[in-house]
Amino acid sequence: MGREFFLGAVLGEWGADEHDNIYYMVGWVASGFFVYGDARDLAASIFSGDIASIGVNLLAFVPGAGDSLKVTAIVGTFVGKHPELLKPAMVLMVGLAPQVDNAAEAIKAIRKAHGDEAIERLLKDGITEDELKVVFHQRGNLARTLEVTKRSDGKVIWLEEGKLGSADGVSSWVYDKGGTGWIHIRNNHIFGQDKNGVVHNQFAEALKDTAYNDENLIKDLIMDCAKTGVRDPKNQILYWKKVTDEKAIMVVLGSNGYLRTAYPRTIANLPEHVREILN
Known part of the structure; x- marks a missing residue:
């Protein structure tokens, strides 16, 4: 040194x-x-x-x-x-x-x-460099950030490429524990497998729409839920948005606004207080 x-x-x-x-x-x-x-x-x-x-x-x-x-x-x-x-x-x-x-x-x-595109790609839907500065100050990695959004209350939320936890470096698919970000979401909820090795895209299945085999649409859906979803009054890191009569998307944030994970949930199986705020 x-x-x-x-x-x-x-x-x-x-x-x-x-x-x-x-x-x-x-x-x-x-x-x-x-x-x-x-x-x-x-x-x-x-x-x-x-x-x-x-x-x-x-x-x-x-x-x-x-x-x-x-x-x-x-x-x-x-x-x-x-x-x-x-x-x-x-x-x-x-x-x-x-x-x-x-x-x-x-x-x-x-x-x-x-190159400029590394920054310009994030400047959309009202996001400016001011919001990118918030990401930086909250210890986000701008070079690995995929999407940024801002809620009506001013909270800045961002999705990074992320990292795998228990699934990192394995040669065949395993359910990931401890990972965060987009790579974790893809592994567990877009390319997750059942015990027979059949792949299940939970988003496409929840919305009953094959259009959600497009990962960009999934990413857009997640960011919209983070931006417009309802905050859980009993768990401040959770945000919920009803996407069909039967399904809602749950978004999990870090306290700094880093989007840790997101996936569909069956509304009937949710706690009563969540069902109430989704009605």
């Missing part, structure tokens, strides 16, 4: 292509602002491996807003060369928050690393 920091300080952009780690970038950033005491504190945080702490100590090197712009330019250049380091780079930028709009810089970095 320390070696990469000092190489970054000495080589800067000249060696950035060959050094794909956050410590090199920190050295590059710090090289123009060295003061001994601050450098000592920064070095200590580097050796601890605490990226957020590195950002806080890096702030000591950056005396003014003009210099902060230099820092964000370096971070943008570095992430453009190594887009896989976007997330730790943005964590580091949190330490510069008093002077830098780190959410805006994250959006700029994604545009630079992945």
Whole structure:
């Protein structure tokens, strides 16, 4: 870690292509602002491996807003060369928050690393970069975000690619436990199998509509339920929307607005208080 920091300080952009780690970038950033005491504190945080702490100590090197712009330019250049380091780079930028709009810089970095379409695809149905900044500040991964919506009460909700839990890395289908996001929904509720190995798309079956074999329609349905569904008064992370006389979609959110999972439920089997709010 320390070696990469000092190489970054000495080589800067000249060696950035060959050094794909956050410590090199920190050295590059710090090289123009060295003061001994601050450098000592920064070095200590580097050796601890605490990226957020590195950002806080890096702030000591950056005396003014003009210099902060230099820092964000370096971070943008570095992430453009190594887009896989976007997330730790943005964590580091949190330490510069008093002077830098780190959410805006994250959006700029994604545009630079992945093209404008990586951001523009999320800007629909009234969603602006302001809502994307909320996702970022709530610890969402914008580069892996698939959809964003906003409820009438102002709550921003987003769906990410997600991750599998118990089904991760297995060679044949198993019911996933512990996963979240779109990949988890697909595994359990679109391509789930019964004991005979028959695949059941729960959404198409619940709505009795083969159009919902289209995953994009399922995704749209889920986001609409998250946006317009009724919040469960007894469980604040659940949202419900009636989609047929017999079925409702249940959406499960994290407290920050991250969409964890969603799937159809039979209304007759729901708790009484849920049946009441769906009537």
